[in-house]
Amino acid sequence: MALRILHTSDWHLGHRLYGRRRDAEHEAVLRWLLAMVRAHAVDVLMVCGDVFDTGAPSAAAQEQYYGFLQELRQTGCRHAVILAGNHDSPSFLAAPKGLLRALGVHVITAPQPLVLMDPYGRPELAVAAVPHLRERDVRTAMPGACLEDKAAAWVRGVAAVYAEVMRSVRSMAPQTPAVALGHLFVAGSQVADGQGMRFAVGGVDRVPVEVFPACTYVALGHVHGAQEVAGRAHVRYSGAPLALGFADAGKAKSATLVTVEGEGRMTCELLAAPAPQSMVRLCGPLAQVEADLRRLVEVGGSVWVEVEVTSPEPADTVRRRIEAAVSGSAVDVLCVRVPRSPSLALGAAGERLEELSPEEVFRRLLDAHAVEEGLRPQLTAAFAELMDTVLQCGDQHAP
Numbered sequence: 001m002a003l004r005i006l007h008t009s010d011w012h013l014g015h016r017l018y019g020r021r022r023d024a025e026h027e028a029v030l031r032w033l034l035a036m037v038r039a040h041a042v043d044v045l046m047v048c049g050d051v052f053d054t055g056a057p058s059a060a061a062q063e064q065y066y067g068f069l070q071e072l073r074q075t076g077c078r079h080a081v082i083l084a085g086n087h088d089s090p091s092f093l094a095a096p097k098g099l100l101r102a103l104g105v106h107v108i109t110a111p112q113p114l115v116l117m118d119p120y121g122r123p124e125l126a127v128a129a130v131p132h133l134r135e136r137d138v139r140t141a142m143p144g145a146c147l148e149d150k151a152a153a154w155v156r157g158v159a160a161v162y163a164e165v166m167r168s169v170r171s172m173a174p175q176t177p178a179v180a181l182g183h184l185f186v187a188g189s190q191v192a193d194g195q196g197m198r199f200a201v202g203g204v205d206r207v208p209v210e211v212f213p214a215c216t217y218v219a220l221g222h223v224h225g226a227q228e229v230a231g232r233a234h235v236r237y238s239g240a241p242l243a244l245g246f247a248d249a250g251k252a253k254s255a256t257l258v259t260v261e262g263e264g265r266m267t268c269e270l271l272a273a274p275a276p277q278s279m280v281r282l283c284g285p286l287a288q289v290e291a292d293l294r295r296l297v298e299v300g301g302s303v304w305v306e307v308e309v310t311s312p313e314p315a316d317t318v319r320r321r322i323e324a325a326v327s328g329s330a331v332d333v334l335c336v337r338v339p340r341s342p343s344l345a346l347g348a349a350g351e352r353l354e355e356l357s358p359e360e361v362f363r364r365l366l367d368a369h370a371v372e373e374g375l376r377p378q379l380t381a382a383f384a385e386l387m388d389t390v391l392q393c394g395d396q397h398a399p
């Protein structure tokens, strides 16, 4: 009998975009996931990390999560595996672990071998479940080492965690197809610009695809675009089911349906997700942006827009003309960027610091200090590495 797995990740329940709540969009996405579970008679749901956007989610976000798990129970899906990502608080996710276990839900906050049973009590899937790893979870044992040595020790440590969990689960269920789960950044995957620091990818947690032991499928989370990794058809990011930023606007979102045959042969299919809120990014001289906005107003319907103006009009002129172009319509301009300003230009076009990603603040500082283009890639990479180190040191990684 074939086993059907639905692989998803990076829901970021409770996420806000420039202060806008996304509960209704998340509700639509969760409804769609439940419909997919029913339509494809899914046996196992895997949520590979970043269930919540922050370690202390709102009551509304928690209600969505628990409501979803309760409904999942009624679909015929036998197991759910929920992995802690870097945005999740492991202790928050783990608190209702025992209760959820009674509903067939496995909450994973530490590396764990997991054998899933069929309705007759026979093993049907061996799972090497590894949540987002923090430095204290991995033996690197190199105090005072330079950054390159630390990175190499990190890669060896992560590979050792996977090898150990896989060995242990295979000894528990030797004749059973095995899969590995993870929430990490694997070298060779494509990250949309703008996912950047806000979602903490890159830097010291980058590992090569070789860290994963041989198995039928590797279900990953952390990167928000659906993709196979480093040319391995069985190593995949499901991607986020909802566009979490304008860098993702208009891109196809999905979940991955994986079918495992008896001998561990595997096929996968992308299930296209609905886009409950249309989002558009406009970039160009002010006159062109105005024309594009008027066109959106004519088309009608609710649209969220991020604008980057490349022409040199003063910020208050930009704001006034953009407001006039969309006034009275359902076109909602969430953010206006006026690049190449001599300072950080906070307050321009109603902007506030908390609406900017650390990456964007750094980019503006490079502009403000007129740092030459040739130096920027190196400085930006160094900043990304520092940000990642800082994020890894904390317990929670709320932005």
Ligand SMILES: [Mn+2]
Residues within 6 Å of the ligand: 049, 050, 085, 086, 087, 183, 199, 221, 222, 223
């Ligand atoms: Mn993540």
